[in-house]
Amino acid sequence: MQRLESRGITGCFYYPIILLLLFLIAVSAVYSVSIGQVHIPFGQSMNILLHALTNGKLGSLHGIQESNSNIIFQIRMPRVIFALLIGMGLSLCGAVMQATVQNPLADPYIIGISSGASLGATIAILIGFGSFFANFGVAFGAFAGAAVTSAAVLLLSSIGGRATSVKLILSGVVIGAFCSSFSDLVIYFANNAEGVQQVAFWSMGSLAPSSWEKIPILAAVVLLGCVFFLFQHRVLNTMLLGDESAVTLGINLSIFRKIYMVLAALITGTMVAYAGTIGFVGLIVPHICRGLFGADHKRLIPATLLIGSLFMIWADILSRILIHNVDLPIGIITSVIGSPLFIYMIVKKGYKFGG
Numbered sequence: 001m002q003r004l005e006s007r008g009i010t011g012c013f014y015y016p017i018i019l020l021l022l023f024l025i026a027v028s029a030v031y032s033v034s035i036g037q038v039h040i041p042f043g044q045s046m047n048i049l050l051h052a053l054t055n056g057k058l059g060s061l062h063g064i065q066e067s068n069s070n071i072i073f074q075i076r077m078p079r080v081i082f083a084l085l086i087g088m089g090l091s092l093c094g095a096v097m098q099a100t101v102q103n104p105l106a107d108p109y110i111i112g113i114s115s116g117a118s119l120g121a122t123i124a125i126l127i128g129f130g131s132f133f134a135n136f137g138v139a140f141g142a143f144a145g146a147a148v149t150s151a152a153v154l155l156l157s158s159i160g161g162r163a164t165s166v167k168l169i170l171s172g173v174v175i176g177a178f179c180s181s182f183s184d185l186v187i188y189f190a191n192n193a194e195g196v197q198q199v200a201f202w203s204m205g206s207l208a209p210s211s212w213e214k215i216p217i218l219a220a221v222v223l224l225g226c227v228f229f230l231f232q233h234r235v236l237n238t239m240l241l242g243d244e245s246a247v248t249l250g251i252n253l254s255i256f257r258k259i260y261m262v263l264a265a266l267i268t269g270t271m272v273a274y275a276g277t278i279g280f281v282g283l284i285v286p287h288i289c290r291g292l293f294g295a296d297h298k299r300l301i302p303a304t305l306l307i308g309s310l311f312m313i314w315a316d317i318l319s320r321i322l323i324h325n326v327d328l329p330i331g332i333i334t335s336v337i338g339s340p341l342f343i344y345m346i347v348k349k350g351y352k353f354g355g
Contacts, residue, residue, distance in 0.1 A: 014293060014299055014303075017292075017303075018302065018303065018306065021303070021306040021307065021310060022306065024310055025084070025306065025309055025310050025313065028310060028313045028314060028317070029080050029084070029313060030042060030045050030046050030049060031045075031317070032076065032079075032080045032083070032313055032316065032317050033045050033049070033072045033076040033077055033080055035317065035320060035321060036071070036075075036076060036320065037325060038067075038068070038071055040068050040071065040072065044064050044068060045072060046059070047059040047060055047061065047064065048061065048064060048068065048069050048072055048073075049072070052073070074212075078210040078211050078212050078214075078215060079207050079208075079210045079316065080313065080316075081210070081215055081219075082207045082210035082214075082215070082218070082274070082275065083207055083309070083312040083313045083315075083316045084309045084312070084313065085215075085218050085219055085222045085223075085271075086207070086218075086222075086271050086274075086275055086278065086281075086312055087281065087285075087308040087309040087310070087311055087312025087313065088222055088226060088305045088308050088309050089108075089221075089222040089225065089226075089267050089268070089270075089271050089308075090108055090268070090271060090278060090281040090282040090285075090308060090312075091281060091282060091285040091286060091289075091304045091305060091307065091308025091309075091311075092222075092225065092226055092229060092267070092301065092304060092305060092308070093107075093108035093225075093264045093267055093268050093282055094106070094107050094108055094281070094282025094283055094285060094286045094304075095236075095282075095285075095286035095289070095297070095300060095301060095304045096229055096236065096260055096263075096264050097110055097111075097264055097282070098286055099236045099237075099239045099240055099297065100165065100168075100236075100239060100257050100260050100261060100264075101165040101168055101169055101257075102165045102239065102240065102242070103165065103169060104287070105283070106169075106283075107279075107280075107282040107283040108264060108267075108268040108271075108282040109176075109268065109277070109279075109282070110169060110172050111149075111150060111153045111168060111169075111171070111172030111175070111176075111261065111265065112149045112150075112153055112172045112173070112174075112175040112176030112177075112179060113146045113149060113150060113265055113268045113269055113272065114146075114176070114268075114272060114277045115149065115175070115176035115177070115178075115179035115180045115183070116145040116146045116147075116148060116149025116150070116175070116176070116179045116269075117142040117143070117145045117146040117149075117269060117272040117273065117277070118142070118145070118179070118180070118183050118199075118202075118203055118277065119145045119149075119179040119180075119182055119183045119186075120140075120141035120142045120143070120144050120145020120146065120148075121138050121141050121142040121145065121199065121202055121203075121273075121276075122141075122183045122186050122187060122199050123141055123145075123186060124137050124138045124140070124141025124142070125138060125141075125195045125198050125199050125202070126186055126187065126190040126192055126195045126196070126199065127186070127190075138202065138273075139214075139273040139274055140273070142269070142272055142273035143269045143270060143272075143273035145179070146265065146268065146269030146272055146273070147265070147266075147269055149175055149176070149179055150261070150262065150265035150266075150269070152171075152175050153168065153171045153172050153175050153261075154168075154171075154258060154261060154262070156171040156174070156175065157170075157171040158258075162254035163254055163257055163258060164254075165257070168257065168261065187199065201276075201329060202276045203276060203277055203331075204276060204277070204329030204330075204331040204332060205275055205276040205277050205278035205279070205329055205330050205331030205334070206275065206276055206327075206329050206330055206331075207275055207316055207319075207330055208327055209274065209275070210274075210275075214274055217270065218270060218271070218274055221266060221267055221270045222267060222270070222271070225263055225264075225266070225267040226301075226305055228263065229260075229263075229301055230301055230302065232260075232297070233296070233297035233298040233300075233301060235251065235253075235256050236297040236301075237295075237296060237297050237298075238251050238253070239253060239256070239257075240295060275330075276329075276331065277331060278312075278330055278331045278334055279331055279334060279335050279338070280334045280335050280337070280338025280339065280342070281308060281311060281312060281315075281334050281338070283338065283342065284338040284341050284342050284345075285304055285307055285308045285311055286300070286304055287342070287345055288307060288341070288345075289303045289304045289307055291345065311334075311337075312330075312334075315330055315333045315334050315337065316330055316333075318333050318337075319332075319333045
C-alpha cells in the first residue's frame with residue numbers, strides 16, 4: 001500500500017486547499033453569471049444571488065433592474081449549475097474508470113458510452129424518433145443509446161468468465177466502433193442538412209441547452225453518484241493494486257467492477273444526454289488531482305469533484321468570451337486546454353499513475 005500513501009505535493013495543506021477551492025468555485029460562479037451580451041457588474045450579481053439564497057436577509061436589490069435579475073436566474077444560473085454538475089460528474093467518472101480498468105488513459109467514455117449516446121442522438125435528430133418526447137427527445141435518445149451500449153459492453157466482457165479490466169476496455173472499443181459506424185451510416189443516408197449540422201454541434205458538447213427543467217434529473221443522478229463513490233475509496237484503492245492483491249484481502253473486484261461501470265455509465269449517459277460529448281475533463285482532472293493530492297481515493301475523490309467543477313465553470317466562461325457574441329462549443333475549449341496539460345504531465349518526471 002506504500003504508493004497509495006503518498007499525499008502528493010500538497011501534503012498537510014489538503015483541507016485548507018479544499019476550502020480555497022470552494023471559495024474559488026463560489027467567486028467563479030458569480031463572475032460567470034455576470035458576463036454575457038448584457039454585462040452585469042460583479043457587485044450587482046453578488047447582491048442578487050445573496051438576496052435570493054438567503055430569502056432577502058442578505059444582499060440588496062435597491063437600484064438593480066429587474067431585467068438583470070431575470071437574466072441571471074432564467075438564463076445564466078442554470079448554465080452555471082450545469083457546468084458545476086457536469087464538471088463534477090465527468091471528473092468523478094474519469095477517476096472511477098481509471099481505477100476500475102487500471103488504465104491511466106481511461107475516461108468516462110472508454111466503454112463506448114459517447115459513441116452509443118451519439119448514435120441515439122443521431123437517430124433522434126435525423127430520423128425523428130425524438131419527436132415523441134418533445135423537448136427531451138434528443139436527451140432521451142442519447143441516454144437510451146448510452147444505456148444499451150453499456151449493457152452490451154458488460155455482457156460482452158462477461159462472456160467466457162469474469163469481466164477483467166482488459167476485457168472491458170476491448171469490449172468498449174469494439175462496441176464503440178460499431179456505434180460510430182452506424183451513426184455515420186445514418187448521417188450518410190439522411191437528407192437533412194440542418195439535422196446533420198445539429199448532430200455535429202451536439203457532438204462537440206455545449207451547455208447552451210441548460211434550463212431549470214433539466215436540472216433536477218441531472219442533479220439527482222450526479223449528486224447521488226458522488227455520495228456513493230465518496231464511500232468507496234477502499235475498494236478503489238484496492239483496484240489500483242490489482243486483482244492478486246484484492247484476492248488476498250478477500251475482495252471480489254469483478255463484482256465491484258460491474259457495479260461501478262453501471263453507475264458510471266448511468267451518470268455519464270445522463271450528462272451526455274443533456275450536454276453532448278465534452279472531452280478531456282474526465283481524463284485530465286483526475287491526473288491533476290493525483291499529482292496534487294496523491295492516489296488515495298479518500299482524498300482524491302473530493303478534490304476531483306471540486307477541481308472538475310472549477311475547471312468546467314472556467315471552460316464555459318472562456319467559451320463565451322473568447323469570441324465576441326459567439327458561444328463556442330465547450331468541448332472545443334476543454335480539448336484545447338486539456339491536451340497541453342496532459343502532454344505536460346506525460347513528459348513531467350516523477351509522475352506515475354497510482355502515486
